[in-house]
Amino acid sequence: MIEAAKQALALDDPQGWLPIGQAMLADGVARRRSPWRVMTLASLSADGWPEARSVTLRHFDAQAWELGFNLDRRSPKWAQMAAHDQICLHGYDAAGRMQLRLWGHVRLHGDDALGDAAWTASQPMSRACYAVADAPGEELSSPPLAPAKPDARDAPARAHFGAARVALNRLDMLWLRVEGHVRVGAYLENGAMQARWLSV
Numbered sequence: 001m002i003e004a005a006k007q008a009l010a011l012d013d014p015q016g017w018l019p020i021g022q023a024m025l026a027d028g029v030a031r032r033r034s035p036w037r038v039m040t041l042a043s044l045s046a047d048g049w050p051e052a053r054s055v056t057l058r059h060f061d062a063q064a065w066e067l068g069f070n071l072d073r074r075s076p077k078w079a080q081m082a083a084h085d086q087i088c089l090h091g092y093d094a095a096g097r098m099q100l101r102l103w104g105h106v107r108l109h110g111d112d113a114l115g116d117a118a119w120t121a122s123q124p125m126s127r128a129c130y131a132v133a134d135a136p137g138e139e140l141s142s143p144p145l146a147p148a149k150p151d152a153r154d155a156p157a158r159a160h161f162g163a164a165r166v167a168l169n170r171l172d173m174l175w176l177r178v179e180g181h182v183r184v185g186a187y188l189e190n191g192a193m194q195a196r197w198l199s200v
């Protein structure tokens, strides 16, 4: 469906790309095998180093251009985003030859209603990761233990779990189209994304 929409895309209106970007992100949330399921999240460390890692898309509200993922509150990225809320996300669909870059401000949700809802919506197997006693990235003297049993609705796991919501304010789509590469950039202006052609 996304491929058909890309092929049918009128190349006279960059704004027509936005629903395709939205469909790609919705697909990432809906389908485990979507090329947009896992994106690279870039944040800034306290000493100014860029940090990048994979995150799994869990939420996308097309109308609000808001997306979400879950994370461990003990992880370095939680502290990084708490200190500096400007982040970038990157994804690439090799089969569809499409790169997507997104920017926005992130909000972190721990012990609040949104955090509770994200916890309730998550699978037992995912919850088990948050029951691990050592914080992500902590040095170990031996290889990590097998993950906790996938029944981790206990308080410590919930206390480690957090949800992130990103209010997107910019996107950049690059399609390596066989007939000629095309690129669109969009910025949030007066509450709406405004797309423009960009030089490749």
Ligand SMILES: Cc1cc2nc3c(=O)[nH]c(=O)nc-3n(C[C@H](O)[C@H](O)[C@H](O)COP(=O)(O)O)c2cc1C
Pocket (backbone or CB within 6 Å): 038, 051, 052, 053, 054, 055, 056, 057, 069, 070, 071, 072, 075, 076, 077, 078, 136, 137
């Ligand atoms: C395919 C894949 C999906 C991942 N999804 C998530 C995720 O949704 N949330 C998360 O916190 N870490 C996720 N990770 C692990 C992170 O990439 C990272 O290794 C870990 O969170 C530590 O990151 P940090 O040290 O930058 O905080 C995923 C890793 C892979 C390989």
